[in-house]
Amino acid sequence: MSHAGPEPTERTRVHRHPERGFYDRETIDAILDEALFCHVGYVEDGKPRVIPTIHVRVGDTVYIHGSSASHTLRAIKHGGEVCLVTTLLDGLVLARSAFSHSMNYRSVVVYGTAREVTDPDEKWAAQKALVDHVVPGRSEQARMPNDAELRQTSILAIYLEEASAKVRTGPPKDDEEDLGLQTWAGVLPLYTVPGEPVDDPHLPPGLAPPPNVTGYRRPNRRPTST
C-alpha cells in the first residue's frame, strides 16, 4: 500500500489555508486512528443529516457500525454517499487580535459511499477492530458477539480513497503591527485524559481494572508538524 495517498480532488483539496492541507496517508491514518469517534454526514430527502459515531480504520477501509434497525445505517447502506469527518482539538490559539484567534487541530474528511459488510469474516474482524480501537486489547477481555448480537449489528465500510487532512499547529500569527500590543499571546494546549476507572455496580469484589484501562492513553498523540 502506498502511503503517498491519492491526488486531492476538488472537494478534498484544502482551499482556505492551503498550508494546512495534507494528503498523505500517514497523516490521514494517524488522525483517524487517534480519534475515538467521528461525525458522519449524509443526505436524506435532500436535507443534511449528521450523526456522531464510533469508527475504526483497517488498512484502506473505515468501518462504522450500529444497530441493524438504525435509521441512519438504513439510510446510507445502499450506496448513499457519506462525508465522514473527525476532528482532534489540540489547543487554543490566543492571538493579540481577535481576528487572528484560532485553534490548533487535526481533522480528516473522507468522502465515499457506504458498503454494508456481509462477509462473516470481514464483519467479525471489523467488530473486533472497533472494540480494540477504543481500548487496545479489549476484544481479548470482553465476551465477543454471539450470532443474535451479530445479526442485530450492521457494519458499514467506507473505502479510504477520497480523503484529506487539515492540520494547524504552532503559535498565533498576528499582523506585524499588533506585535507590540501588551496582550499575552500564545497557545493553551488541550489534552484528553482519563480519570480513575469507575467500577460497574455489579462487579464482584476483587475484580480490578486491567492495565489497558488503568494505563489508558490514546496512541500517537503527536501533532503533525507543519
Next chain:
Amino acid sequence: MSHAGPEPTERTRVHRHPERGFYDRETIDAILDEALFCHVGYVEDGKPRVIPTIHVRVGDTVYIHGSSASHTLRAIKHGGEVCLVTTLLDGLVLARSAFSHSMNYRSVVVYGTAREVTDPDEKWAAQKALVDHVVPGRSEQARMPNDAELRQTSILAIYLEEASAKVRTGPPKDDEEDLGLQTWAGVLPLYTVPGEPVDDPHLPPGLAPPPNVTGYRRPNRRPTST
C-alpha cells in the same frame, strides 16, 4: 424565553435509545455552551459536506463564522439548510460483552437555515461572543476587529428552534447472564484538560498569561443525569 423547548420533530426525536433524548433548552444550551466546536453538515450539488467550526450560542441563536471567501459559508449563507452537531465525549463504557460497549457522551443536533448577519451591532456582538465562548473575558484583552477585518469575516446565524440533545451517562448495561463473567466492567471517564500555556515567540519579556488562561477550564463540565 421558555426553557421547555419545542416539541421534537420527526428528525430531532431520538428513536434509538429514546431514554437518551432530551428536548429541554437547559440541557441543549449547556452542551452547546461547553463544546468548543461543532460539525456543520450541508448539502452541495446533492452531496453531503461536513466541516468542523467554532460556534457560540447567544440566546436562541447559534452563530458560526468564517472568512467571507469561505467556500462553505458562501454555500450555505443564502438560506441553505444545515445540520449542526456537537458532541462531548465523557467516558468509555466498558461492558463484559463487546456488544454492550458504549460511550458516555452528550451531543446536540440543530437543524435550521443559515442567515447571514448583516446588522453591524449583531455582527459585533456575535464576534465578541465567539471570542468569549472560547476563553471567557478574552474580548476584553484582545484587539477587537477593525473595519477591514469585519469585512473579511462572515457571521451566520442559525435559529435554535429544531434541536435535541442525546445524553448517555452511567455504567454499562450488560445482559443478566453476562454479569458473572470474570471481566472487569465499568466506565473510564475522559476529560479535556489544559496544559501549560506556551508563550508566543514574539512576546516581550515579562508579559505573563492572564488568569483566564492560567486557570482555564470549561464551564459546566457536569453530565446531565438521566
